[in-house]
Amino acid sequence: MAPLHNPPSKYIDISVPVSPYLPTWPGSPAIEFHRHLDLEHGDIATDTTLHFSVHTGTHVDAPMHFIPGGQSVEQLPLDVLIGEVYVVVVPDDVDVITAEVLKQLTLPANTQRLLLHTRNSRLWRSQVREFQPDFVALTADAAEWVVERGIRL
Secondary structure: OOEEOOOOOOOOOOOOOOOOOOOOOOOOOOOEEEEEEOHHHOOOOOEEEEEOOOOOOOOOOOHHHOOOOOOOHHHOOHHHHOOOOEEEEOOOOOOEEOHHHHHOOOOOOOOOOEEEEOOHHHHHHHOOOOOOOOOOEEOHHHHHHHHHOOOOO
16 A cells, blocks of 8 residues: 655645436435525525534544544534645555554654545545445544544544
């Protein structure tokens, strides 16, 4: 697995744009946009309501998603989400990221943020509209491995 490195002063937006066509988790509501006011219709401003699950598109799972009493997303310090990150390209043949897979990585000492670039990225680029159940994800033991090493993201 080859690491990618970006200078610490460069910020890269890794989020996927939210649209009504973005796939959602099975059982989650579809993404809805409702325009209440519109400048093009003579209104004083444009106002839109968005309705979607917190698990839509690019997101971070709050600790409370899996840990009773854990922090909710609005309680996470922003410095967890913004800063220098170590990026690792995960080979396409990896279906599930386990602790064993992570142990094979050569992470720099004191890595605080880790992004795993998986084949999932191709789904966003191809604009697949249906949920893909074979996405690459971390196992519980991989999540524990990350936490034990002090990796915050």
